[in-house]
Every structure is written in C-alpha cells, then in structure tokens.
C-alpha cells in the first residue's frame with residue numbers, strides 16, 4: 408500500500424487537480440484508491456462532485472475521533488473519498504498536545520486502509536498542522552511544481568524542510584516531482600523544467616502535465632477529466648502520469 | 659492612510675504579483691507606499707530583489723517585539739518593504755494568548771506608518787493566524803481572483819468569512835476584488851468574470867489583469883514589471899489598476 412502526500416506550500420500549483428485526476432486514473436486502471444481531502448477549502452471534495460460545505464469527513468476524524476470507515480464514501484468505481492468537512496480549519500487551532508498533534512492522522516488511519524493499494528492525501532498550501540499530519544502519515548511525497556520561478560522556489564523550500572523531517576524521523580521515504588500547468592512554448596517553463604532535472608535527478612515523474620483549460624472546467628460540475636473530456640491532453644497526461652507512478656518511471 | 663490586506667486563501671491567484679506591482683505603480687505615481695510580507699514563503703520579499711532566506715522583518719516584529727521602524731527598508735523610490743523574515747512560520751505555532759494573538763500586528767504597527775499613504779499586506783494562502791492578523795490590522799481588503807472555478811469558490815468562501823468578522827467587530831470596512839490571470843479567450847474566464855459582477859456589484863476594480871508571462875519572469879531577478887518590461891500588458895494593467903484603487907473606480 409502506497410501512502411502518498413500530494414504537497415507543496417506554494418499555492419495553485421495543481422495539488423488538487425493532480426490528486427483528483429491521477430487518483431481517478433489509478434482507479435480506472437483497476438487499483439483500489441482512497442483520496443483524502445486535508446484542505447479546509449474542500450476543493451478535492453468539490454472536484455469529485457461532493458458538497459464540500461456540508462459533508463463531514465477529515466474534520467470528524469481529526470477533531471472528534473471518528474473512524475476512517477465511518478467517514479469514507481465511494482465516489483467512483485475503485486475510488487473512495489474522505490471529504491474535508493466544514494470544520495477542518497479548526498485543526499490548526501488545536502493548541503494542546505505539543506508534537507503529538509502531528510501524528511493524529513497516522514494514528515486515526517491505523518489499519519483502516521489496509522485493503523487500499525494507493526492513498527493520496529491532498530494537502531493545503533501551507534506548512535501548518537494539517538500538512539504536517541499528512542507528511543507524517545505517508546511514506547512517499549509527490550510535489551507538483553508549475554513552470555514558473557516562484558513555484559520553483561516553493562519546491563526547493565519544501566525539499567529542504569522534508570529532508571530535515573525524514574532524517575529526524577529516520578524514515579525511509581521517497582520523493583516524486585511532477586511538472587504541472589506546463590506550457591511548452593514558454594521559455595521560462597522550459598528553463599524551470601531543466602533546472603529541476605539538474606537539481607533533482609531521478610525524482611521527476613516522466614510525464615509533464617500540460618496546461619489544458621478542460622482540467623479547470625471539470626471541477627465546476629464535479630467531473631474528473633476522464634468524465635468531462637476523455638480525449639483531451641489533460642486526460643492523456645494524467646492517464647500516463649498514473650502509469651509513471653505505478654512503474655516509478657522518471658525523466 | 660489606506661491599509662489594505664491583499665488576501666485570498668486560494669493559492670496562486672496573484673496576491674503577491676498584485677502586491678508587488680500595484681505597490682510599485684502607486685509609488686511611481688508619487689504616493690508613499692509600504693508593502694509587508696506576511697507569507698513565510700517570502701515571495702513578496704524575493705520579488706523585490708531582497709534575500710528572503712536571510713533578511714529579518716515581520717518575524718522579528720511579531721515574535722520579538724521589534725518595531726516597524728527597525729525592520730523596514732527602502733526598496734524603491736517612495737516604496738518601503740517589511741520582509742517576511744526566515745522565522746515567520748513560527749507565528750502560527752504561537753499557542754498562548756487566545757484571541758489576543760490576532761491583534762499583534764495592529765498593535766505592533768501602532769502609529770509607525772502614519773507617514774505612509776498606502777500600506778499593502780501580502781497574505782499567505784490560508785486562513786491562519788498570519789492572515790487573521792492582516793485582516794484585523796486593515797480597514798480594506800483586496801481579493802485577487804483568477805478566471806477559474808476553484809478560484810471563484812475561494813472568493814465566496816472568503817467573502818463569507820470576512821462579512822462575519824467585520825460584523826462581529828462592528829468595523830467599517832471596504833472590499834475590493836481584482837480579476838487576475840485573465841485570459842479573455844477562455845469561455846470559463848469570461849463566465850467567472852460575469853458571475854463575480856453579478857454577485858458583487860460595485861466591488862470589482864475596473865481593470866482585469868491579463869495573463870502575461872512577463873509578470874512571472876520578473877521575480878526571478880527581483881524586478882517589478884515596470885523594471886523588467888515597462889511596455890508589456892502586465893505593466894499597462896497594473897499601472898491602470900493602481901489608478902482604479904486610488905479613484906475607487908469599479909466595473
């Protein structure tokens with residue numbers, strides 16, 4: 408079972424879009440997948456067509472001790488979702504418990520996802536308690552990076568923090584990078600891609616996700632790219648990215 | 659003196675790009691402007707060419723009681739910056755003090771910015787303590803929204819939260835919206851723009867900021883759009899947006 412945090416504190420780099428579409432692609436390829444919404448914005452939840460203003464999920468698990476079994480729901484064939492829940496922002500306000508507060512998710516999950524082959528956690532854009540819980544519960548991280556300089560800065564900042572955590576915990580971890588919102592015609596995007604290849608060889612999943620407006624339209628009606636425009640570049644790229652993740656194929 | 663929080667918990671919608679370039683445009687138009695980096699990522703700081711890994715600023719003000727006068731630096735004519743500082747993320751881990759923790763920035767600023775005509779605060783993408791401090795210190799908010807559905811969802815979520823706060827504090831506040839990363843050829847972008855005009859009449863600043871790669875390239879070398887490509891669409895739009903803010907010109 409591969410437990411993967413989809414994470415980058417930089418905003419708008421495609422964490423949610425990647426969790427939704429790579430998650431569905433893995434499910435469509437026959438694997439049992441659970442996706443978890445750790446962002447109080449609830450955009451993973453919304454993107455799958457579930458009411459993110461009302462449906463409880465992670466908030467009850469982290470704040471009230473509800474179980475994964477109680478909160479998860481089947482959203483597609485082979486695909487279960489744990490919604491964010493309307494009270495998830497309260498997690499960041501937990502002040503009791505010191506360092507233990509970072510381990511709540513890992514303990515809550517326990518053995519509940521043993522039947523799953525992949526668990527993907529959609530993280531919020533910050534380095535707060537929700538992100539920390541996701542990191543400590545996972546043995547792999549997937550860092551989406553868009554083809555611009557501020558996103559590159561976000562990547563190096565995250566990798567620095569993560570190496571530190573992994574060493575402190577003596578954890579055996581694996582990092583993956585996926586280049587998103589890739590516009591090949593932009594010199595900057597090509598430059599950022601080369602820079603990442605130089606700095607993190609062996610970590611970049613082989614398929615960059617190209618900029619494709621269909622990926623931004625699906626969420627409005629709760630459809631993944633495969634339901635909304637199955638023949639689009641976005642669909643081709645995420646289908647291929649799922650295969651890259653399965654076979655660990657890098658640039 | 660207009661104290662404006664540039665805020666939206668949705669990531670990557672152009673908060674930093676707007677603070678840098680509208681801030682510089684106001685300064686170039688002859689107004690005294692202070693910009694403050696409330697994001698531990700330090701991207702406002704970086705975008706103005708200041709070393710965001712080392713230079714102290716907001717972190718010392720909020721954690722150690724340093725004064726604005728001690729931490730500010732002149733970065734351009736008429737433009738001063740308070741950098742984020744490398745320890746800013748520690749603010750979110752402050753657990754003592756209850757509701758008082760939201761007012762630290764307001765108290766720290768005190769009268770120190772009385773000489774300034776505009777203060778713009780670049781907020782992080784989350785609804786945490788740093789964002790709250792920014793909101794409570796300001797009497798106006800500027801919400802950048804990019805032309806896609808998840809960004810629209812972020813807008814309505816924020817406006818809901820903000821009305822609630824303003825009413826609770828019986829504060830007289832003013833909200834502005836700016837449409838960013840606008841790609842006129844996309845039907846979705848036009849649709850989002852119309853939806854915002856319907857829902858928030860009188861709040862949308864008249865000039866949408868068009869997608870223009872030059873805006874993403876400047877930060878790599880610490881140049882604002884006016885220094886990097888003064889004749890670009892990005893430069894024209896932000897110059898005009900600054901005038902919209904000054905004269906309160908809306909759609």
Ligand SMILES: Nc1ncnc2c1ncn2[C@@H]1O[C@H](COP(=O)(O)OP(=O)(O)OP(=O)(O)O)[C@@H](O)[C@H]1O
Pocket residue numbers: 417418419420421422423424425446450530531532587588589616617618619620621622623624626667668669670783806807808809
């Ligand atoms: N390859 C792409 N092509 C076109 N639009 C995209 C692509 N990837 C993401 N988007 C759109 O860009 C916006 C930001 O993407 P997304 O919400 O997935 O990023 P995020 O990292 O999860 O953001 P946040 O930091 O707020 O959680 C969304 O409107 C999304 O639909």
Ligand SMILES: Nc1ncnc2c1ncn2[C@@H]1O[C@H](COP(=O)(O)OP(=O)(O)OP(=O)(O)O)[C@@H](O)[C@H]1O
Pocket residue numbers: 416417418419532555556557558668669670671672673674675676697701781782783838839840867868869870871872873874875877
């Ligand atoms: N109008 C535009 N045209 C082209 N690129 C843009 C435009 N506005 C912003 N960008 C680029 O998009 C990315 C995200 O913008 P920015 O960092 O300003 O957003 P943000 O809301 O501050 O993000 P965060 O939530 O991480 O703080 C940056 O690389 C920026 O340079």
Ligand SMILES: [Mg+2]
Pocket residue numbers: 422423424446450529530531
């Ligand atoms: Mg997201």
Ligand SMILES: [Mg+2]
Pocket residue numbers: 673674675697701780781782
């Ligand atoms: Mg920013």
